[in-house]
Amino acid sequence: MSALLAVAGVTKRFRGLIAVDRVTFEVPAGGIFAVIGPNGAGKTTLFNMIAGVFRPDSGTIDFAGEQIAGLSPDRICRRGISRTFQIVRPFPALKVEDNVTIGALLHRKSVPDARAHAREVLRRLDLYGKREQRASALTLPDRKRLEVARALATDPKLLLLDEVMAGLRPTETDRMVRILKELNDEGRLTILLIEHVMRAVMALATHVLVMHHGAAISEGSPGEVVRDPAVIDSYLGAETVV
Amino acid sequence: MIGRLTEGIRPRTLIILAALLAFFIVAPLFASDYLLTMLILIFYFAYTGQSWNIMMGFAGQLSLGHALYVGLGAYAAAALFVHFGMAPWLGLAVAVPISAAAGAFIGFLAFRFRVAGVYFAVLTIAVAEFTRIGFDHLQWTGASAGLFLPVAQYAHNDLWTLRGHPAMFYYVLLAATAFAFIACRAMLQSRMGYFWLAIREDEEAARSAGIDTFRYKMLAVVISAAMTSFAGVIYAFYYNNLFPEQVFNISQSILIILAPMVGGLGTLFGPILGAFVIETVAEAMRTLLQWFGVDLPGTNQLFFGVVLLFVVLAVPEGVWPWLSKRMGLMEREP
Numbered sequence: 001m002s003a004l005l006a007v008a009g010v011t012k013r014f015r016g017l018i019a020v021d022r023v024t025f026e027v028p029a030g031g032i033f034a035v036i037g038p039n040g041a042g043k044t045t046l047f048n049m050i051a052g053v054f055r056p057d058s059g060t061i062d063f064a065g066e067q068i069a070g071l072s073p074d075r076i077c078r079r080g081i082s083r084t085f086q087i088v089r090p091f092p093a094l095k096v097e098d099n100v101t102i103g104a105l106l107h108r109k110s111v112p113d114a115r116a117h118a119r120e121v122l123r124r125l126d127l128y129g130k131r132e133q134r135a136s137a138l139t140l141p142d143r144k145r146l147e148v149a150r151a152l153a154t155d156p157k158l159l160l161l162d163e164v165m166a167g168l169r170p171t172e173t174d175r176m177v178r179i180l181k182e183l184n185d186e187g188r189l190t191i192l193l194i195e196h197v198m199r200a201v202m203a204l205a206t207h208v209l210v211m212h213h214g215a216a217i218s219e220g221s222p223g224e225v226v227r228d229p230a231v232i233d234s235y236l237g238a239e240t241v242v
Numbered sequence: 243m244i245g246r247l248t249e250g251i252r253p254r255t256l257i258i259l260a261a262l263l264a265f266f267i268v269a270p271l272f273a274s275d276y277l278l279t280m281l282i283l284i285f286y287f288a289y290t291g292q293s294w295n296i297m298m299g300f301a302g303q304l305s306l307g308h309a310l311y312v313g314l315g316a317y318a319a320a321a322l323f324v325h326f327g328m329a330p331w332l333g334l335a336v337a338v339p340i341s342a343a344a345g346a347f348i349g350f351l352a353f354r355f356r357v358a359g360v361y362f363a364v365l366t367i368a369v370a371e372f373t374r375i376g377f378d379h380l381q382w383t384g385a386s387a388g389l390f391l392p393v394a395q396y397a398h399n400d401l402w403t404l405r406g407h408p409a410m411f412y413y414v415l416l417a418a419t420a421f422a423f424i425a426c427r428a429m430l431q432s433r434m435g436y437f438w439l440a441i442r443e444d445e446e447a448a449r450s451a452g453i454d455t456f457r458y459k460m461l462a463v464v465i466s467a468a469m470t471s472f473a474g475v476i477y478a479f480y481y482n483n484l485f486p487e488q489v490f491n492i493s494q495s496i497l498i499i500l501a502p503m504v505g506g507l508g509t510l511f512g513p514i515l516g517a518f519v520i521e522t523v524a525e526a527m528r529t530l531l532q533w534f535g536v537d538l539p540g541t542n543q544l545f546f547g548v549v550l551l552f553v554v555l556a557v558p559e560g561v562w563p564w565l566s567k568r569m570g571l572m573e574r575e576p
Contacts, residue, residue, distance in 0.1 A: 077452035091443035102440045106452040
């Protein structure tokens with residue numbers, strides 16, 4: 001099976017600190033790939049390199065067979081990688097529907113077409129009933145789903161989710177898990193997520209990469225990874241519920 | 243197209259608009275010279291405010307140097323008329339590209355080298371000031387001594403060369419304001435308009451949504467500069483004299499931004515309503531002070547400033563959003 005995203009030996013330094021240290025992994029097309037690890041492990045920096053916010057100091061990032069490392073965020077999005085932010089960044093003064101329409105306009109010239117697509121996406125994310133509200137008026141769980149909706153409206157092949165479960169109640173987490181599963185099953189959407197909520201990782205991920213101090217310390221299926229002593233030591237802790 | 247232009251505007255609002263437009267079309271028939279002069283100023287600031295609003299209200303780029311585009315437009319058209327007898331409407335074909343190029347220059351410098359926010363605003367002031375000083379020394383346009391257009395005879399109106407009665411300028415500015423309003427609404431409803439709003443709201447998120455922010459910010463500056471330039475052409479032919487000290491002055495830039503700020507930033511009716519509020523307040527202040535016999539220089543501006551301060555404190559989001567909500571004029575904001 002060919003990889004949709006292939007990250008090889010990627011490194012990023014901030015002054016003396018090595019934030020990401022020669023990380024290599026492949027995300028297979030159609031998979032749900034989770035990156036986990038303690039705070040400060042370099043997960044978001046890794047994400048930002050894939051999304052084009054930072055240029056890697058060394059290493060390569062291949063997407064659909066093309067080199068994308070160092071391209072600008074808008075170019076990367078146009079090639080089919082869409083991302084959400086750890087701290088949500090909707091367009092606050094705009095209506096929910098307009099937020100998503102903006103995403104949909106990326107590959108659509110006509111505003112009515114984009115609006116129609118935006119409504120479809122809003123239905124999938126249980127936000128259709130709130131489409132007339134301003135984004136700033138939404139609750140955090142709604143804003144998290146709005147963030148996913150806007151990213152999804154750009155018709156990505158790969159969706160990067162930076163801690164979309166953080167701050168959600170268990171029922172909200174389950175709802176997000178269900179939605180992401182549906183998108184992955186029906187839409188054949190490949191998902192790469194950073195996540196702390198192990199409950200969601202176990203339910204969703206087909207592959208897991210564990211990072212610690214900038215380096216990848218373990219990789220495999222969720223079941224394998226949580227039994228890895230190195231992972232238990234550095235991140236999960238001894239009495240983790242599996 | 244027409245359907246989309248009126249979408250979201252209540253029928254009664256459209257009727258009020260049509261009635262207002264009809265009123266303004268017949269207004270010069272009974273308006274005194276004094277009132278007509280006031281209306282000319284109102285529509286001048288409504289038009290320039292609408293043009294400025296494209297940059298700040300739509301795309302979130304604060305320009306404090308819009309006098310630059312007024313001045314370039316005014317000088318280009320006036321100099322071509324004085325030196326070559328070129329009619330202003332032909333001069334416009336030169337004036338608009340010059341202003342657009344100036345906007346593109348500022349935009350390129352700022353957006354390529356990531357000069358943003360207040361630093362961008364300072365850059366717009368700086369370029370306007372440089373240009374003012376440059377024109378102070380440009381002999382071809384009369385340098386600091388000024389450029390004068392042959393004064394009109396009011397016997398007949400010549401629309402082609404813009405020589406004639408103030409009523410003619412009034413109609414030109416009224417038409418320009420109507421055009422700017424329709425053009426701005428059409429732009430806001432376009433793909434470009436949505437991208438502008440995204441950039442205004444959160445530029446980094448806009449980039450992550452695939453928007454080429456450099457390109458759309460450039461478009462905003464260039465369109466805004468080109469539109470503002472037309473006001474400069476009218477300015478030159480209305481006043482018949484141009485001094486770099488006046489036309490490029492930073493106070494001109496500030497006057498341009500007042501109407502949209504007071505009326506409602508980023509709204510379509512805001513700049514027009516704001517221009518009415520500001521001119522009315524300014525005139526009321528002048529009349530009141532005259533009535534009380536106060537004749538100290540600067541008092542008028544002082545009171546004008548105080549009144550504006552109260553308006554901004556009372557309706558921080560602008561007079562139009564407040565009025566629209568109170569009277570239920572809109573079904574939804576565009």
